Amino acid sequence: MTGAAPTRRPPIWQALVGIAISIGLLYWTLRGTDLGQLWATVRAARVGPMLVSVIVATLPFALRIPRWQLLLRADDDSPIPATPLWHAIAIGFMANNTLPLRMGELVRAAAGSRLGKVRFSSALASLAVERLMDVLAVVLLLGLGLLLTDLPPDTRVAGIRLAPVVLTFGAIALGGLIAGALVVAYPQAAEAMIRRVVPWRGLADRLCALIDGVIQGMSVLRSPTRLAGVVVWTLVIWLCNAASFYLMFLAFGIEVNYAGAMVLQGAIMFLIAVPSSPGYFGVFEAPVKAILGLYGVPAAVAVSYAFTYHFTTFIPITALGLWSVARTGFGLAEARAGGA
Numbered sequence: 001m002t003g004a005a006p007t008r009r010p011p012i013w014q015a016l017v018g019i020a021i022s023i024g025l026l027y028w029t030l031r032g033t034d035l036g037q038l039w040a041t042v043r044a045a046r047v048g049p050m051l052v053s054v055i056v057a058t059l060p061f062a063l064r065i066p067r068w069q070l071l072l073r074a075d076d077d078s079p080i081p082a083t084p085l086w087h088a089i090a091i092g093f094m095a096n097n098t099l100p101l102r103m104g105e106l107v108r109a110a111a112g113s114r115l116g117k118v119r120f121s122s123a124l125a126s127l128a129v130e131r132l133m134d135v136l137a138v139v140l141l142l143g144l145g146l147l148l149t150d151l152p153p154d155t156r157v158a159g160i161r162l163a164p165v166v167l168t169f170g171a172i173a174l175g176g177l178i179a180g181a182l183v184v185a186y187p188q189a190a191e192a193m194i195r196r197v198v199p200w201r202g203l204a205d206r207l208c209a210l211i212d213g214v215i216q217g218m219s220v221l222r223s224p225t226r227l228a229g230v231v232v233w234t235l236v237i238w239l240c241n242a243a244s245f246y247l248m249f250l251a252f253g254i255e256v257n258y259a260g261a262m263v264l265q266g267a268i269m270f271l272i273a274v275p276s277s278p279g280y281f282g283v284f285e286a287p288v289k290a291i292l293g294l295y296g297v298p299a300a301v302a303v304s305y306a307f308t309y310h311f312t313t314f315i316p317i318t319a320l321g322l323w324s325v326a327r328t329g330f331g332l333a334e335a336r337a338g339g340a
């Protein structure tokens with residue numbers, strides 16, 4: 001049985017704000033750089049490491065399949081087959097690259113619900129746990145990268161010290177994970193609290209039904225074995241992703257070690273959380289220029305690296321997502337309806 005996804009469209013002003021932020025950051029990234037020099041730097045890059053970087057950057061999407069199988073289960077607790085989960089992943093990330101307002105997460109949940117034949121609320125809850133795990137992993141690797149890199153401990157980006165930001169986001173992520181675990185551990189108490197606090201019975205019933213789906217999506221927290229598997233796969237995903245940044249360093253002759261790639265990855269992940277245009281343009285390039293600048297990389301090389309990495313890794317998952325749409329017949333109408 002599948003649940004219904006929200007059909008209310010986000011306000012248009014949110015999309016406009018995101019586009020404005022992207023334009024502003026793209027302006028800052030390109031300010032003072034010569035476009036001819038950028039193109040010459042790209043043409044001088046080594047093709048071999050670049051292609052390997054693109055392959056390694058695409059691999060984490062497939063690595064998300066076994067992790068999602070641990071997080072999302074059928075009503076009888078059996079694992080969801082890999083094929084529908086892969087199609088949902090590809091479609092969701094393709095949507096993130098092409099649709100505004102981070103619609104990819106809702107699209108992915110709806111695709112997982114319909115193709116995997118599970119409730120939408122369970123699929124959405126599993127993605128919430130996944131996102132918390134991702135934040136924790138990125139924060140951990142960012143902190144590790146700051147310890148192992150040559151940057152000083154009081155490093156600042158745009159006047160902001162990185163260390164307090166890392167601690168703050170880590171605390172928020174950990175708090176969300178603990179709150180989810182409490183809901184799973186004490187579902188009756190959570191339901192009783194909702195019915196005591198919410199004065200409208202219909203709304204309380206709907207919230208309690210939603211909690212049932214959330215509990216199913218977060219049931220992995222009650223299994224030490226599955227939770228350990230999720231943690232391991234999460235670290236593998238982000239270590240692999242950081243490796244793709246490092247391999248692209250080799251393509252451009254950038255002398256920054258793997259620890260620096262983890263720092264760069266963390267900075268990018270924090271900034272792409274802000275509203276932006278589809279495809280994260282601007283919010284991706286700006287932190288690359290800022291972080292590589294801290295390592296003494298010339299602006300022209302850093303910006304060339306940023307655009308090359310962004311465009312070359314943008315293409316495979318977008319193409320794979322379009323293929324999955326054609327293969328499954330899952331479209332935007334189904335995403336809005338939450339699947340049949």
